[in-house]
Amino acid sequence: MGAQQLLLACLPFAGSGAGFFREWEKLDVSEVAVLPVQLPGREERFLDDPFTEVGDAVAELTPRIVSSAGEGADIALFGHSLGAVLAYEIARELERTGHLGLRHLFVSGSPGPHNGRTERATGLADEEFLAGVQRFAGYRHAAFDDPELVEVLLPTLRADVQMHEDYRATSTEPLSVPITALRGEDDELVSREQAEQWAKVTRGPFAYRELPNGHMYLVDEPERLLRVIAGSPACG
Template identity: 40%
Template sequence: MTLSLMCLPYAGGGAGVFRPWQNQPDLPFRVVPVQLPGRDEWFVQEPCTTMADAARVCADQIREAAGTGPYAVFGHSFGALLAYETVRLLASDGAPLPEHVLVSGAAAPGVGRPRMDGALLDDDAFVARLRDLVGYDHEAWHEPELRELLLPALRADLAVQDAYVPAPGPPLTMPVSVLRGAQDDLVRHEDAARWAEHTSCGARVVDVPGSHMYFTEDWPLLWKTLGTLLAARG
């Protein structure tokens, strides 16, 4: 049976980020985009204000999409922390669990990370702060009409991340693979390696070429890397 890859969005993103993956004919996994309120077809809904609320939204979608088949969970940056909390929630619910968790561009939970403090910044300062932190810019952030559509969800997600403190609890019971851009100045290799503290099955860090948003320059490399890691999950 083909393994399903549940894809959780990074800050400000939505399921639409991953829907083009579904058109790739040679991927060795079934792509299941997971949505959050405040974006794409759920644009009119208010974004989640806590990590626990976002995890519940994701867990409910994953339970329905997974059924009884095998699955894994993938998330980048904010989405990596969200993936971790979503799997913890699934475990506490007694739901079927993923075989593998793949996190990207994120230090382990509990490791200090730069704050955005977006509520203190106007839109121009917010975009500049984000660009300086992640080393990435997006043309839509500079178009007034698009900015008005995109920034509310992005601000909300980063406020959730600023406030996030992982609650004590048992480690994950499946392997964790950690992807990191080799030139990512936001996430140190040693902080990515600390994901091993959060699973009883070990964690492997894979450095790939690029910075924090490495995959925007080479989507096929990300797909190939994910396929290789998932093929080796057993």
């Protein structure tokens, strides 16, 4: 790994897995080494029970990220929507345990962590639930149109949505790590004002960046996003 290369641990949004970020590993952004983080209940961990509480996810994922990164590695965390609150709580756990390699927290498509979701899909019947998730996510996954795939994916998606909707921040104490909040400029689900709530979460530097497209901007132009990350002070 080059001297300036930053290890970017990527936390998935609801219903997705590490496979989404494995595509990013193929992109030619040499300053960033992508570390996809897998949640249980999907892909190679399909048989594992999915998390329904952020605290349980953080307890498992934090030491796994540190182990995957290796001793003394510089780490940044990236998460979109559900992944943003997972990344935030993992950053909090890394600071609590005195991990010295945490360099930056990149939170995407998410209000600040102290502003819980008010509209809920948890507990709704399948069709209503999927319609609610589509509205919250701002896009419709192609798998939703395949009844057999929906049956397979629904338990994990329900667990992810419950984990996100039940989430409450564990502390109001600010982090010391720098934070960059990222948002699609046409995002109708998360406003600029909501994204900038993350400024209150750190004593360190804060930056706000917009990229083209809507809430799921990262699906369309991942290389542009990685270049924004590569141009941040985390890679300086």
